[in-house]
Amino acid sequence: MRNQAVRLVSWNIEKGKRWQLLEKCLEAESVRSAGILCLQEVDEGMARSGNRRVAYEIGERLGMHVVFGQTFREFTKGLGEERFAAGENTTAIQGNATLSRLPIVESKNLLLPVCSDHSNREERREGNRHVLIVRLDCGSWGILTVANTHLEVFGTARCRARQMRFIIDSLPPGPAIIAGDFNTNTFDRGSALHTFRSLMSLLGPNVKSRVMAPAIHEPLFGVLRASGFVWEGFNDSLPTCSIDLSSVEDQKYVPSPLRTFILSRCRVLPLRLDFIAARGVSAVNPGSTITELPCEPSDHLPIGCDLAISLA
Numbered sequence: 001m002r003n004q005a006v007r008l009v010s011w012n013i014e015k016g017k018r019w020q021l022l023e024k025c026l027e028a029e030s031v032r033s034a035g036i037l038c039l040q041e042v043d044e045g046m047a048r049s050g051n052r053r054v055a056y057e058i059g060e061r062l063g064m065h066v067v068f069g070q071t072f073r074e075f076t077k078g079l080g081e082e083r084f085a086a087g088e089n090t091t092a093i094q095g096n097a098t099l100s101r102l103p104i105v106e107s108k109n110l111l112l113p114v115c116s117d118h119s120n121r122e123e124r125r126e127g128n129r130h131v132l133i134v135r136l137d138c139g140s141w142g143i144l145t146v147a148n149t150h151l152e153v154f155g156t157a158r159c160r161a162r163q164m165r166f167i168i169d170s171l172p173p174g175p176a177i178i179a180g181d182f183n184t185n186t187f188d189r190g191s192a193l194h195t196f197r198s199l200m201s202l203l204g205p206n207v208k209s210r211v212m213a214p215a216i217h218e219p220l221f222g223v224l225r226a227s228g229f230v231w232e233g234f235n236d237s238l239p240t241c242s243i244d245l246s247s248v249e250d251q252k253y254v255p256s257p258l259r260t261f262i263l264s265r266c267r268v269l270p271l272r273l274d275f276i277a278a279r280g281v282s283a284v285n286p287g288s289t290i291t292e293l294p295c296e297p298s299d300h301l302p303i304g305c306d307l308a309i310s311l312a
Helices: 019-026 054-062 080-084 157-169 192-201 207-211 220-226 249-253 256-265
Strands: 002-015 036-044 065-074 093-100 104-111 125-127 130-137 143-150 176-181 241-244 268-271 274-279 281-283 303-311
Touching (some): 002 274, 019 054, 054 093, 093 143, 130 157
Antiparallel strands (some): 002 303, 065 125
């Protein structure tokens, strides 16, 4: 049994719509040194990101192999200021992308169990969440499987657990990584009742400590544990995303006076949404949230970990 070290970075890049800022961050050593780069919310042919093939432009700059997996076909330019982007969409798709300095043996892009209908939301889309599974050739060390995913935010914690169960069941035996935006906000959404209950829970005294300890409240971590995956040591406990609750689309389910009261008590929530989980792999050093970037191209921070791949 031998060990081979490789750095993995996972990052929800918020579509790549702040391209000039993203380019600067690609030069940061903590990102540039990645041997495996898992990206979520990656645009291809969207006006908001200059109609770039974002994953492939990043791969060209970093000298990495690229696999792109579509999740959504977009029927609008997006949300907020994205609606006023110059020009029109071309390909108009979004997805996950895995970039690697190791040779790619095979890949598959699988539809996850559906938790939400995205066609009737403000940002109208066709499609749903996927997992991009890539098998990497580590030479004499064998094959490493990397599952790159973005779990559902407009659903329940129980449905995210079903999605995680599907991912694990789709993996071959052997060393494996599951990385991405798990959307572990600890709340249920997807219906008026779920959203109302979740927003009401924001009035509780321990809401910020709750959202920063998702492993206690999100059943997907139990699914991971039962399948031999661990996340301790591969992640720290810092927030990877902060959300302004006044921008949450489904706050419309709560009467305006109550919504105003809730926002007066709790407007911005720091969340730990992004994770690396591993089986048959160890962390050379504890995983960390990358906070030393020169600018902020995304509403998420990247996470990284130096891995020792233990292969027979």
